[in-house]
Amino acid sequence: MLDSFGRNINKLRVSLGESCNMACTYCVTSIKDHNPDPNALSSSDLLKLVSLLVSYSGITKIRITGGEPLLHRDLLSFIDGVRQLGVESIGLTTNGLNLSKLATSLKEAGLDSVNISLDSLNPENFRKLGRAGRLERVLEGIEKALTARLRVKLNMVVIRGANDHEVVDLLDYAIERRIELRYLELMRMGPLFQTEKFPLFPMHEILELIGRHFTWRKVDAEHDATAQRYWVPGGHFGIIPNESAPFCSTCSRLRLTSSGQLVGCLSNPTPTSIQHLLKQQEVASELNERVAHSIAFKEPVAFTGSNLGMSRIGG
Ligand code: SAM
Numbered sequence: 640m641l642d643s644f645g646r647n648i649n650k651l652r653v654s655l656g657e658s659c660n661m662a663c664t665y666c667v668t669s670i671k672d673h674n675p676d677p678n679a680l681s682s683s684d685l686l687k688l689v690s691l692l693v694s695y696s697g698i699t700k701i702r703i704t705g706g707e708p709l710l711h712r713d714l715l716s717f718i719d720g721v722r723q724l725g726v727e728s729i730g731l732t733t734n735g736l737n738l739s740k741l742a743t744s745l746k747e748a749g750l751d752s753v754n755i756s757l758d759s760l761n762p763e764n765f766r767k768l769g770r771a772g773r774l775e776r777v778l779e780g781i782e783k784a785l786t787a788r789l790r791v792k793l794n795m796v797v798i799r800g801a802n803d804h805e806v807v808d809l810l811d812y813a814i815e816r817r818i819e820l821r822y823l824e825l826m827r828m829g830p831l832f833q834t835e836k837f838p839l840f841p842m843h844e845i846l847e848l849i850g851r852h853f854t855w856r857k858v859d860a861e862h863d864a865t866a867q868r869y870w871v872p873g874g875h876f877g878i879i880p881n882e883s884a885p886f887c888s889t890c891s892r893l894r895l896t897s898s899g900q901l902v903g904c905l906s907n908p909t910p911t912s913i914q915h916l917l918k919q920q921e922v923a924s925e926l927n928e929r930v931a932h933s934i935a936f937k938e939p940v941a942f943t944g945s946n947l948g949m950s951r952i953g954g
Contacts (some may be wrong), residue, residue, distance in 0.1 A: 640697045640929065642934045647863075648893050648903075651698045654953025655682070655714065655749055656897045659707040661734050662770040663758070665796060666949050668830050670771060673950060678898035682713035686720040688838050688899055691916060693724045694932045695923045698893070702730040702754075704953040706776065706897075709737040715748045722749030730754065732794070732954055737781025742787040746798070752790035754821075755781055759802050760812055768801060796823045797845060799838040805847045814874040821877035828905065829948025842883040842886045847875075853913060854890060863891040885941035893934060894953055903933035906943045908952055 640648050656679055662670035667720040680688070692698045701721050706715060706804075708731055721729050728751045735755040745753070759765040765774040784791050795802070795809050806822065814819035822845050831837060849855055849922060853871040860868040865886050866877030880886075887904075894902040899914035916922045945952075 640930055640934065642937060643930075644888065644937075644939055646889065646891055646934075646937070647697070648930070648934050649697050650700045650702065650841075650892045651689065651692055652702045652704055652892060652894045652953050653685065653710045654704060654894070654896050655685070655705050655711040655717070657706040657950055658710050659705065659734070659950055660736055660872055661707070661772050662709060663756075663796075664768055664770065664801075665798060665825060665831055666829060672829075672948065676896070676898050678914075680897060680914065680917075682711070682717045684722075684914075685895070685897065685899065686717055688895060688913055688919055689721060691725060691913075691922055692893075692895070692930070693928055695926050696703045696843055699727045700730075701726050701728070702726060702834065703730060704732040706950050706953070707734055707736075709733050711742055714741075715744055718745065718750050721747060728752065732756070733779035733780075734769070735780040737776075739776065739783040742780065742783035742789060745935055746782050746787040746789050750789060752792070753784050754792045754794055755784070756794045756796075757781075757809065758795050758798075759805055761805065762892040764805070768798075768921065772867060776912075781816070781818070781880040783912070785818070791818050792794070793818055793820045794823055796825060797840040801838065803840045806845055807852050810853070810871070810876055813876065819875050819877060821879055824881045824883060824894075826881050826905070826942060826949070827944035829946070829951075832944050832946045839882055842880040843879045845878055863889045865890075881942050887938045887940050887942060893930065896953065901929060901933040902952055904937040905917050905936070905949075905952060906938045906945055907936040908947050909933070909936050909943055915948060919948060 653819040659673045732754045762774045900910035
């Protein structure tokens with residue numbers, strides 16, 4: 640569906656629930672912040688809503704997120720159901736803690752790609768940033784995902800004074816495995832919304848650090864990509880410059896929460912429920928009214944911050 644700025648909203652991010660087995664310091668204040676949504680739909684109802692959005696609202700690419708999607712007990716059947724909708728691609732974003740045991744089944748169910756969050760290669764620092772989980776398990780998960788022939792990307796949120804000294808180590812690790820690493824600039828969300836000392840480590844400093852070790856060159860990225868893409872000898876990396884070079888003007892995303900609410904924008908998370916459409920026969924026109932309403936809240940230029948944490952909306 641086209642919005643009033645001519646953006647073609649064709650990517651859907653589906654949150655399977657807010658539960659998570661990590662509590663990243665920049666995402667939540669404690670693991671207790673991850674409350675299961677009391678209004679969460681069953682996975683079959685959520686799948687029906689996805690199917691409606693694919694049939695009537697021009698969604699062609701799906702990304703499954705959360706919370707931590709690998710904790711959801713119906714994940715494999717959900718992916719299988721999405722695959723049967725015939726969409727162009729199915730991706731998933733995960734912290735990777737449970738990936739090693741699930742990678743092969745995920746691929747068999749129809750998953751195409753997996754983005755794994757990895758903020759540190761140092762076990763202690765990993766634990767400090769994520770407050771839970773063992774780095775070793777994530778690294779095993781990455782190897783298993785590669786063996787299962789899933790397309791793998793790594794996401795590192797770079798935080799001044801916390802992991803900026805690992806920028807080059809992470810790139811070395813990714814290049815060795817032929818994986819594309821994306822550096823995420825920190826976003827003013829949840830616990831960081833309106834914080835006085837926002838520990839942003841901006842794109843130009845990331846590039847400067849990398850430039851001390853590698854020759855890099857900017858290359859083209861897809862028109863609606865969130866990441867700027869760079870070539871380095873042996874591979875590519877990306878930077879998602881939420882603050883330094885906002886990309887909202889080409890954003891093509893719509894979000895669906897686990898309770899069946901549409902969210903058009905991380906900055907203006909004004910949810911619009913489509914849950915009631917599960918009980919209706921004729922849905923097309925009302926569904927598209929609701930989609931149009933939620934994408935009307937999309938920021939035209941730049942993310943402006945939100946008091947909702949990323950794990951509530953699903954990234
Ligand atoms: N549990 C999964 C994971 O860890 O990837 C999926 C959900 S998590 C909320 C999705 C992504 O949001 C992760 O890559 C995480 O690092 C990122 N994220 C959360 N809070 C953020 C913030 N304030 N700024 C930038 N990225 C953030």
